Amino acid sequence: MESRYNPAAIEEKWQKTWVEQGIDKTEENQDKPKFYALSMFPYPSGSLHMGHVRNYVITDVIARLKRMQGYRVLHPMGWDAFGLPAENAAIKNNIPPAKWTQRNIAQMRDQLKRLGLSIDWDKELATCSPDYYKWTQWIFLQFLQAGLAYQKEAAVNWDPVDQTVLANEQVDSEGRSWRSGAKVEKKLLKQWFLKITDYAEELLQDLDQLTGWPERVKLMQANWIGKSTGAYLEFPIVGSSEKIGVFTTRPDTVYGVTYVVLAPEHPLTRQVTTPDRKAAVEAFIQEVAAESELERTAEDKPKRGIPTGGMAINPFTGAEIPIWIADYVLYEYGTGAVMGVPAHDTRDFQFAQGNNLPIQVVIVPPNNDVETLRVTPLQEAYTEPGIMVNSGSFDGTDSVKGKQAVIEYAEKQGWGKARIQYRLRDWLISRQRYWGAPIPVVHCPNCGIVPVPEADLPVRLPEDIEFTGRGGSPLAQLSSWVNVPCPTCGTPAKRETDTMDTFIDSSWYFLRFPDATNDKLVFDSARVNDWMPVDQYVGGIEHAILHLLYSRFFTKVLRDRPKGGTEGDRNLLNFDEPFQRLLTQGMVQGLTYMNPNKADKDKWVPTSIVNADDPRDPQTGEPLKLVYATMSKSKGNGVAPEEVIAKYGVDTARMFILFKAPPEKDLEWDEADVQGQFRFLNRVWQLVTEFAQQPTVKETSIKNPKSKIEKDLRRAIHTAIQAITEDLEGDYQFNTAVSELMKLSNALADATCKDSPVYAEGIKTLILLLAPFAPHIADELWHAIANQESVHKQSWLKADPDALVADEMTLVIQINGKTRGTIQVPAQADRQMQEKLARESEPAQRYVEGKEIKKVIVVPGKLVNFAIG
Numbered sequence: 020m021e022s023r024y025n026p027a028a029i030e031e032k033w034q035k036t037w038v039e040q041g042i043d044k045t046e047e048n049q050d051k052p053k054f055y056a057l058s059m060f061p062y063p064s065g066s067l068h069m070g071h072v073r074n075y076v077i078t079d080v081i082a083r084l085k086r087m088q089g090y091r092v093l094h095p096m097g098w099d100a101f102g103l104p105a106e107n108a109a110i111k112n113n114i115p116p117a118k119w120t121q122r123n124i125a126q127m128r129d130q131l132k133r134l135g136l137s138i139d140w141d142k143e144l145a146t147c148s149p150d151y152y153k154w155t156q157w158i159f160l161q162f163l164q165a166g167l168a169y170q171k172e173a174a175v176n177w178d179p180v181d182q183t184v185l186a187n188e189q190v191d192s193e194g195r196s197w198r199s200g201a202k203v204e205k206k207l208l209k210q211w212f213l214k215i216t217d218y219a220e221e222l223l224q225d226l227d228q229l230t231g232w233p234e235r236v237k238l239m240q241a242n243w244i245g246k247s248t249g250a251y252l253e254f255p256i257v258g259s260s261e262k263i264g265v266f267t268t269r270p271d272t273v274y275g276v277t278y279v280v281l282a283p284e285h286p287l288t289r290q291v292t293t294p295d296r297k298a299a300v301e302a303f304i305q306e307v308a309a310e311s312e313l314e315r316t317a318e319d320k321p322k323r324g325i326p327t328g329g330m331a332i333n334p335f336t337g338a339e340i341p342i343w344i345a346d347y348v349l350y351e352y353g354t355g356a357v358m359g360v361p362a363h364d365t366r367d368f369q370f371a372q373g374n375n376l377p378i379q380v381v382i383v384p385p386n387n388d389v390e391t392l393r394v395t396p397l398q399e400a401y402t403e404p405g406i407m408v409n410s411g412s413f414d415g416t417d418s419v420k421g422k423q424a425v426i427e428y429a430e431k432q433g434w435g436k437a438r439i440q441y442r443l444r445d446w447l448i449s450r451q452r453y454w455g456a457p458i459p460v461v462h463c464p465n466c467g468i469v470p471v472p473e474a475d476l477p478v479r480l481p482e483d484i485e486f487t488g489r490g491g492s493p494l495a496q497l498s499s500w501v502n503v504p505c506p507t508c509g510t511p512a513k514r515e516t517d518t519m520d521t522f523i524d525s526s527w528y529f530l531r532f533p534d535a536t537n538d539k540l541v542f543d544s545a546r547v548n549d550w551m552p553v554d555q556y557v558g559g560i561e562h563a564i565l566h567l568l569y570s571r572f573f574t575k576v577l578r579d580r581p582k583g584g585t586e587g588d589r590n591l592l593n594f595d596e597p598f599q600r601l602l603t604q605g606m607v608q609g610l611t612y613m614n615p616n617k618a619d620k621d622k623w624v625p626t627s628i629v630n631a632d633d634p635r636d637p638q639t640g641e642p643l644k645l646v647y648a649t650m651s652k653s654k655g656n657g658v659a660p661e662e663v664i665a666k667y668g669v670d671t672a673r674m675f676i677l678f679k680a681p682p683e684k685d686l687e688w689d690e691a692d693v694q695g696q697f698r699f700l701n702r703v704w705q706l707v708t709e710f711a712q713q714p715t716v717k718e719t720s721i722k723n724p725k726s727k728i729e730k731d732l733r734r735a736i737h738t739a740i741q742a743i744t745e746d747l748e749g750d751y752q753f754n755t756a757v758s759e760l761m762k763l764s765n766a767l768a769d770a771t772c773k774d775s776p777v778y779a780e781g782i783k784t785l786i787l788l789l790a791p792f793a794p795h796i797a798d799e800l801w802h803a804i805a806n807q808e809s810v811h812k813q814s815w816l817k818a819d820p821d822a823l824v825a826d827e828m829t830l831v832i833q834i835n836g837k838t839r840g841t842i843q844v845p846a847q848a849d850r851q852m853q854e855k856l857a858r859e860s861e862p863a864q865r866y867v868e869g870k871e872i873k874k875v876i877v878v879p880g881k882l883v884n885f886a887i888g
């Protein structure tokens with residue numbers, strides 16, 4: 020063994036040894052409890068960044084700990100490998116997406132292996148490989164058979180640069196594409212949807228089962244699902260048999276409805292428009308069509324609308340009210356129409372004021388002078404509950420109770436009914452792109468939509484494709500691929516050319532890992548039911564809504580039994596939720612140059628173009644500020660993992676990441692702290708090396724040491740075991756666990772009983788406790804103290820309760836509430852004895868000296884206070 024700590028040499032050696040010994044392979048021993056540790060799998064961009072490293076190191080520590088604690092652990096890794104960047108690279112550099120992706124995967128796999136992660140690479144999967152997407156397609160067909168996948172024409176977000184449809188969440192707050200930055204347009208297209216709305220209620224209710232999830236993630240999901248309880252009411256159109264249906268959570272305000280508003284794209288819009296309003300209405304429809312959904316609904320934006328000339332009847336009052344159209348009403352939400360109650364809704368109040376629409380008060384605060392309110396104009400909407408007025412037979416009713424009463428009345432009259440509505444909408448999964456799983460259906464002129472038979476899966480992506488980046492999907496342009504006979508009747512038919520949203524690939528990958536190489540089935544049910552749910556899932560907060568919600572949805576659909584056995588081969592899972600515990604790790608921040616005089620994205624200046632001695636904006640010459648900001652390519656503030664590893668070794672990088680911040684908090688990259696951890700590992704190296712060279716004591720089991728020195732050291736050792744175990748098992752407080760390791764190493768360094776078996780126990784303990792954090796140095800040192808088997812095959816330690824009991828305790832001596840010193844007293848001393856010893860103590864004697872003790876307060880085990888006069 021070398022006397023100097025040389026991470027490069029030992030890390031490479033151990034990584035090789037672990038592979039040879041199969042240390043990271045998934046154990047299938049059923050006598051052991053299972054533990055499934057999973058990091059959110061990466062997109063193979065080609066290079067690992069510090070955010071990845073943090074994510075995977077966190078999961079790795081947990082996986083290593085659980086193995087030592089006697090679990091069989093599944094800790095796999097894969098690649099979320101479909102998506103736009105590969106296709107964009109193909110267009111730009113003329114490399115086939117498959118080749119580009121495989122090259123990136125190979126590169127990132129090497130980088131991952133360098134991190135010493137205990138990943139079972141036999142389980143590796145890539146969503147873009149045919150043996151994976153075959154099953155993605157198979158799952159799609161189960162959805163189709165269950166009536167959970169359907170086609171419908173819909174206004175979609177159209178990216179005119181990438182020539183593709185975008186999901187709402189791929190459009191930023193300025194209505195621009197998340198990738199190309201192009202202004203998104205609206206376009207009508209026939210699209211595939213998954214019926215996630217069928218599961219809205221269960222997805223909401225089951226959030227309660229997720230006790231191991233951060234509250235804020237559950238709240239974000241609940242808000243996304245957006246359940247509201249209220250009424251569906253219908254307003255007859257004057258001069259027509261049609262009615263305008265609206266949803267409201269405030270049926271108690273229906274007597275205050277003074278207008279109704281349709282979404283401009285609502286099919287009734289053109290029907291209700293009067294001839295004199297036609298030109299204006301058409302112009303407005305065109306204008307709104309160019310706006311994104313986010314622009315239309317932005318809180319801070321004034322709401323725009325115009326009258327159609329048409330009138331409706333408020334069935335409750337019999338009054339004729341105008342029909343308007345406005346940009347803030349979206350056809351995809353609810354019924355695509357809303358009732359206007361300006362007196363009791365803030366948005367309606369502003370809209371009515373801006374457009375001179377009547378405002379009718381129908382709810383007044385309790386205990387208020389009704390007459391005054393009737394005559395005084397409202398200054399703002401009154402949105403609180405109160406007493407119903409101007410509401411026919413409901414006058415005087417409490418408005419909360421009035422909601423139900425109005426619904427019952429409406430039902431009796433045939434004007435409406437109770438309804439629950441969700442904000443969640445069906446999931447648009449069609450992409451007019453090449454690099455995704457083809458949707459496995461054929462369009463036949465005789466049979467309609469025909470699923471590709473299971474035996475013909477996968478529908479492979481053709482490879483002889485030309486990427487021009489124009490004119491929509493490359494698949495649609497390849498007639499040899501598109502034209503096929505109908506699988507049912509043999510008539511010339513056409514393949515579906517849309518591919519699936521990549522979020523589908525990641526909605527079930529965690530189910531594939533337990534049985535990753537199965538070529539007969541999507542997975543073996545028994546195997547998956549054994550390993551699932553994932554016990555610990557680790558990933559970024561940016562996936563709090565979509566990925567996690569979709570994964571929960573897929574799990575529930577694959578769990579459900581097909582009705583009457585006609586809905587495909589589901590009923591595959593015996594659990595409701597895929598992820599037991601979720602940890603959303605914080606970001607990694609780097610020191611970043613910023614020009615405080617510039618706004619938003621323009622303010623960041625990449626470190627590489629700044630003169631560190633006199634940091635100025637190269638464009639303007641203005642002085643720059645140095646702040647912490649999330650590492651990113653665009654800010655040019657990243658720290659490359661491979662550079663840190665080359666300089667200090669991966670064990671140091673891991674220790675720093677774990678020590679610098681609790682896992683859910685942002686982490687500020689600080690070179691000085693990295694060096695601090697490097698020095699710590701050097702000290703551990705030194706301690707163990709010196710110990711190993713000692714020829715004497717190797718006995719490490721001594722329950723009852725005689726000397727106080729040994730007893731104190733043994734207490735420090737077992738305190739470390741207990742504290743670190745608690746830190747790791749509770750909320751994964753790795754930072755405090757590393758502090759405890761440092762404390763133990765200090766106690767060993769300071770020990771004056773280095774020839775005692777207790778010291779030997781301490782050295783052994785330090786190495787074992789270090790193993791999940793810094794796996795390479797731990798295995799090297801473990802072998803250095805004459806062990807043959809890997810440290811990662813050892814059992815985690817349990818604290819000896821006897822060793823934790825202190826012989827003495829510290830009492831604080833106070834005089835008139837002021838601390839004057841401390842004394843050591845026997846741990847078993849009772850209250851009286853504590854007071855006696857405190858009185859006799861040097862600080863008490865000194866300060867009391869002849870004065871009268873008026874009162875003594877004893878807080879046993881903590882302090883004794885003397886009140887003196």
Ligand SMILES: [Zn+2]
Pocket residue numbers: 463464465466467469505506507508509510512
């Ligand atoms: Zn056919």
